[in-house]
Amino acid sequence: MSKGLLIVLSGPSGVGKGTVCNQLRQRLPELVYSVSATTRQPRLGEENGVNYFFKSREQFLEMIENDQLLEHAEYVGNFYGTPRDFVEQTIESGKDIILEIEVQGALKVKEKFSEGIFVFLLPPSLDELKGRIQGRGTENQATIDHRMSVAAGEISLLENYDYAVVNDEIDLACQRIQSIITAEHCKVRKKL
Numbered sequence: 001m002s003k004g005l006l007i008v009l010s011g012p013s014g015v016g017k018g019t020v021c022n023q024l025r026q027r028l029p030e031l032v033y034s035v036s037a038t039t040r041q042p043r044l045g046e047e048n049g050v051n052y053f054f055k056s057r058e059q060f061l062e063m064i065e066n067d068q069l070l071e072h073a074e075y076v077g078n079f080y081g082t083p084r085d086f087v088e089q090t091i092e093s094g095k096d097i098i099l100e101i102e103v104q105g106a107l108k109v110k111e112k113f114s115e116g117i118f119v120f121l122l123p124p125s126l127d128e129l130k131g132r133i134q135g136r137g138t139e140n141q142a143t144i145d146h147r148m149s150v151a152a153g154e155i156s157l158l159e160n161y162d163y164a165v166v167n168d169e170i171d172l173a174c175q176r177i178q179s180i181i182t183a184e185h186c187k188v189r190k191k192l
């Protein structure tokens with residue numbers, strides 16, 4: 001049996017990774033979603049084990065210590081990380097898995113899984129990006145400013161990715177990513 005694909009969807013905060021990922025999962029019900037661990041406080045409506053595994057800083061450090069994370073990064077004052085076993089078991093079982101993670105973490109995954117498919121989601125403009133984070137209404141102004149202050153640096157790392165997808169319109173962005181997944185399944189020569 002062939003292994004599943006490891007798809008990494010990355011990009012600056014507010015670009016629409018979560019929105020696009022949710023729609024992709026509706027279009028591709030067999031696509032497995034990697035639930036991350038984080039030390040961030042849950043937002044209204046977020047559920048432990050569904051949106052994230054919410055951890056204390058001590059618990060998160062213990063996960064690092066026990067080598068339970070495939071990657072982790074500190075992003076704007078909180079830790080975020082990808083549980084390793086779930087990702088590895090999913091791929092081995094032949095299923096595709098998608099990781100929705102920020103840029104530092106994506107580059108760490110690339111070091112370990114160079115055969116992964118690395119997709120960078122781009123905003124139509126930085127003004128639109130700011131409008132989207134503000135419009136979501138989940139962060140205070142200081143956090144929005146902090147997230148925006150790292151966005152340009154994150155976008156400058158685009159060249160490390162396999163694909164760039166502009167999220168101008170949710171349906172179109174999903175179609176593009178679906179096409180990428182289809183093409184990767186049809187590939188004759190896989191990445192080494």
Ligand SMILES: Nc1ncnc2c1ncn2[C@@H]1O[C@H](COP(=O)(O)OP(=O)(O)OP(=O)(O)O)[C@@H](O)[C@H]1O
Nearest residue numbers: 012013014015016017018019132136167168169170
């Ligand atoms: N193509 C789009 N056009 C307009 N608004 C969009 C589009 N995609 C997403 N949005 C909106 O932008 C906001 C941010 O989207 P989302 O939360 O999915 O971003 P994210 O990249 O997952 O953010 P974070 O990295 O902070 O978790 C949401 O309010 C969402 O509804």
Ligand SMILES: Nc1nc2c(ncn2[C@@H]2O[C@H](COP(=O)(O)O)[C@@H](O)[C@H]2O)c(=O)[nH]1
Nearest residue numbers: 013036037072073080081082100101102105
């Ligand atoms: N490196 C990792 N980044 C992750 C992971 N899970 C989510 N994220 C990214 O963090 C930021 C902030 O997320 P938010 O939910 O607080 O808005 C965003 O870019 C996420 O994609 C992870 O496991 N590792």
